[in-house]
Amino acid sequence: MVDxxxxxxxxxxxxxxxxxxxxxxxxxxxxxxxxxxxxxxRRSILGDIPExxxxxxxxxxxxxxxxxxxxxxLTASASKRLDSGAKIPCSPLEKARANLHLHAAxxxxxxxxxxxxxxxxxxxxxxxxxxxxxxxxCGVPGTGKTATVKRVIDSLNADLxxxxxxxxxxxxxxxxxxxxxxxxxxxxxxxxxxVSSSRAQTLLNDHFSNKKVKELSTILLVDEVDxxxxxxxxxxxxxxDWPSQTGSKVVVITIAxxxxxxxxxxxxxxxxxxxxxxLVFKPYTFQQLQEIIMNRLIGxxxxxxxxxxxxxxxxxxxxxxxxRALDICRRAIxxxxxxxxxxxxxxxxxxxxxxxxxxxVRVTAIRCCCLFEQxxxxxxxxxxxxxxxEHSTIDSVYTQLKTICLLEGEELPNEQQVLMxxxxxRDSGLTFLEKKRWDIFRKVSLNVSPEDISYALDKxxx
Numbered sequence: 001m002v003d004x005x006x007x008x009x010x011x012x013x014x015x016x017x018x019x020x021x022x023x024x025x026x027x028x029x030x031x032x033x034x035x036x037x038x039x040x041x042r043r044s045i046l047g048d049i050p051e052x053x054x055x056x057x058x059x060x061x062x063x064x065x066x067x068x069x070x071x072x073x074l075t076a077s078a079s080k081r082l083d084s085g086a087k088i089p090c091s092p093l094e095k096a097r098a099n100l101h102l103h104a105a106x107x108x109x110x111x112x113x114x115x116x117x118x119x120x121x122x123x124x125x126x127x128x129x130x131x132x133x134x135x136x137x138c139g140v141p142g143t144g145k146t147a148t149v150k151r152v153i154d155s156l157n158a159d160l161x162x163x164x165x166x167x168x169x170x171x172x173x174x175x176x177x178x179x180x181x182x183x184x185x186x187x188x189x190x191x192x193x194x195v196s197s198s199r200a201q202t203l204l205n206d207h208f209s210n211k212k213v214k215e216l217s218t219i220l221l222v223d224e225v226d227x228x229x230x231x232x233x234x235x236x237x238x239x240x241d242w243p244s245q246t247g248s249k250v251v252v253i254t255i256a257x258x259x260x261x262x263x264x265x266x267x268x269x270x271x272x273x274x275x276x277x278x279l280v281f282k283p284y285t286f287q288q289l290q291e292i293i294m295n296r297l298i299g300x301x302x303x304x305x306x307x308x309x310x311x312x313x314x315x316x317x318x319x320x321x322x323x324r325a326l327d328i329c330r331r332a333i334x335x336x337x338x339x340x341x342x343x344x345x346x347x348x349x350x351x352x353x354x355x356x357x358x359x360x361v362r363v364t365a366i367r368c369c370c371l372f373e374q375x376x377x378x379x380x381x382x383x384x385x386x387x388x389x390e391h392s393t394i395d396s397v398y399t400q401l402k403t404i405c406l407l408e409g410e411e412l413p414n415e416q417q418v419l420m421x422x423x424x425x426r427d428s429g430l431t432f433l434e435k436k437r438w439d440i441f442r443k444v445s446l447n448v449s450p451e452d453i454s455y456a457l458d459k460x461x462x
Contacts, residue, residue: 096302097333100293100326109151110295111288112144118279119152119253126251127156127217128163132243134252136274138259139281142321145255146223148281153219166217173227174386178399179235182228186220201238208248217249225254226261227382227403233270240273258407265406283320286312292322293329304346307332311350318458327451328353357455362448365428366456372413374457375404376421377430381450391434391443394422398440415440 098104109116119135126133137145153168169189171182183200187193195203220239222228228235242250254274258264262271284292289312297303308329315325329345331353336343343349357363366377379400383392398418405412413421422444425431434443446453 092300092302093333093337096297096300097330099296099300100329100333102323102326104296105147106295107151109144109148110291111284112148112281115144115148115279115281116152119149120155122277123152123156123219123251124162127166127219130164130217130249132245132248132250133277134240134243134254134273134275135277135279136262137253137255137279137281138261139257140283140319140321141257142319142323143281143283144322145281146221149221149253149255153221164217166219168219168221170221170223173222173224174382176228176386179228179230182222182235182239190218204242205238208242208250209245211247214247214249217251220250220252222252222254224256226256226258226265226407227386227400229261229265229403229406231402233267236266237270237273240270243275244273261407264409284316284322285320286316289316289320289322289325293325296326302333302345303329304344307345307347307350310347314354324454324458328357331357360452360455362430362452363456365430366448366453369425369428369430371410372417373421373425375401375408375410376418376425377446377448377453378457379404380431380444380446381453384446385450391445393441394418394444395440397444 119137122133122135125131137149139145156162156166157168167190169186171185171189173179173182176182176185178197180197180201183204184195184197187195187200187203190204190207220242222239225236240252240254242248243252259280262274266274286309290309293303293308293312294305297308311325311328311332315321315328318324328350332345332349335349335352336345366374369377376397379397380392382404383396383400384390398415401418402412419440422431422433422442426433429447431447432445437443
């Protein structure tokens with residue numbers, strides 16, 4: 001160790017004082033110093049160090065790659081926001097709007113008791129007897145297909161009389177970047193491991209074809225199965241082939257919006273593996289839609305019964321989609337809240353909402369598009385919904401467009417025609433296009449909401 005600071009050699013400038021009483025800054029020099037271990041260490045020192053002094057120097061520590069995080073004290077307003085949590089609806093209109101939200105589905109789904117019993121009895125028999133099988137569920141969007149299946153699964157999980165347990169795995173074709181990604185998602189749900197699609201396909205085939213006794217049955221729900229029907233149809237074929245393997249103990253439930261998907265799209269070898277068990281969810285009638293809405297408004301008198309009936313009749317005459325009916329009711333609530341919350345929602349408010357939907361500039365522009373331009377918008381909406389990313393490439397939209405044309409029975413346009421569609425939709429203000437590229441990998445995004453596309457392709461004014 002250094003004995004005394006006086007042993008450092010100083011220069012005349014170090015004895016000078018500035019006007020403010022502070023010493024001048026001393027220039028640092030680099031010096032090679034030999035440590036006890038014999039290694040030379042470069043150190044910054046003040047001035048010169050006598051050669052006869054032995055200095056004990058430890059090896060410098062490696063600096064942290066990630067600096068320590070400092071927790072900041074919350075301000076009073078921030079603490080108040082954290083403590084307050086989500087805003088709890090207090091007025092009757094706010095409570096009604098919360099109950100009409102899609103995520104506020106009741107435990108008991110009205111108007112689907114028959115379909116519920118069919119799915120429940122099918123799964124109970126397969127699980128208790130340790131059998132394999134498959135069921136195909138079809139119906140137009142918004143008819144409660146997925147919600148009913150999930151209610152059955154919740155009921156089976158809570159049923160203490162079940163002889164055997166099971167593992168539930170769910171995938172959605174709309175949320176996959178490509179059809180083969182289904183294998184990766186299924187394998188991760190089963191084992192928690194993340195592997196490539198090709199590797200997952202091999203592992204799943206080995207898993208379900210292995211005759212070794214499996215402890216649990218597997219219920220596999222494939223929602224939006226029509227979106228994983230690629231040209232080769234190898235993905236759907238592999239999934240539907242698992243129940244045919246001895247000892248696989250897997251039950252596959254496929255859901256699609258296309259009523260005649262097996263006959264019109266799938267090949268014979270795939271259709272044969274889909275099985276004979278089919279369940280059709282018919283569109284809701286206006287009485288059923290009225291019951292669904294009133295079921296969510298129990299104890300709330302914000303709606304005139306005639307207004308609810310008008311919503312139910314309008315939606316039932318077009319699609320029977322319960323989600324559309326709930327959305328119109330929520331828009332009517334927003335309209336009344338902007339005027340006077342004490343008002344009762346009447347037929348006039350519902351008509352204002354319907355007129356606003358139908359007479360919107362963007363909705364009108366979408367309706368004026370040709371058939372394939374509407375297909376392009378639908379494909380872009382589906383890709384955006386599945387990836388959760390605002391921008392997509394025309395190439396990815398083209399892939400989804402192939403599926404739509406296949407389902408609609410229309411001839412697929414070529415890439416040049418798709419590029420021209422994208423330019424026309426850009427010129428009409430319905431989409432945005434990247435300026436730097438001019439090929440099929442050019443980025444494209446919607447300039448309208450997904451709801452505008454859905455409403456434009458419906459016919460509430462009929």
